[in-house]
Amino acid sequence: MFKKIMAPVDLAHKERLEKALKCTGDLAKHYGAEVVFVGVTTTTPSSTAHTPKEYGEKLDAFAREQAQTHGITATGQALVSHDPSSDVDDVLLKATKDNDVDLVVMASHVPNIMDYVWPSNGGKIAEHANCSVMVVRS
Template sequence: MFKKIMAPVDLAHQGHLEKALKCTSDLAKHYGAEVVFVGVTASTPSATAHNPAEYAVKLDDFAKAQAAEHGFTASAVPVVSHDPTTDVDDALLKATKDTGADLVVMASHLPNVLDYIWPSNGGKIAEHAKCSVFVVRG
């Protein structure tokens, strides 16, 4: 049913991704799907990486570790943005097309009052992506 799963990850917040990563792993193994981990980074230094090349290496290492630990095929696609805070939704939507994903599995926070003003990343991706989207809360 699913052949390519895109899993957006924020390497600075890996601890908040456990539930979504478990769902990604389970679905990948169930369907024999490839997983593409997509991370959006800035071209400027951050707490995660000094530059986009270093970020790409860290994202690739993350993908390889997930694949080895959970037994699925994985790759990494780093996306460089001028301002990841404001561009992340558009960057991820473009990545769904560029990667050929037929499913996106992504973490999201529990809804709160601010979601009526600024929609969550998961909500925007689910609303606009041309593929299925599984938003994992918590």
């Protein structure tokens, strides 16, 4: 049913991704699907990485760790944005097309009043992606 799953991750907040990562691993194993863990970074240094190259290396290591933990095939893909806080949704939507994925599994927070003003990333991806989207509440 699913051949390629995209799982957006924020390496700065890995501890909040546990349920979504387990779900991603379970689905990939069940369907024999490949997983691409996508992370969006900036060209400026951050608390996670000093350069996009370093971020990509950390994301690749994260993907290998997840592949080993869940017994799946996984890769990492670092995407660069000049302003991730404003265009992360557009970058992720483009990645769904570029990677020809048929499922996105992503973590989201429990909705609150601010979601009426500013929609969540998961909500926007689910609304605009051309593939199935599973939003996993943490």
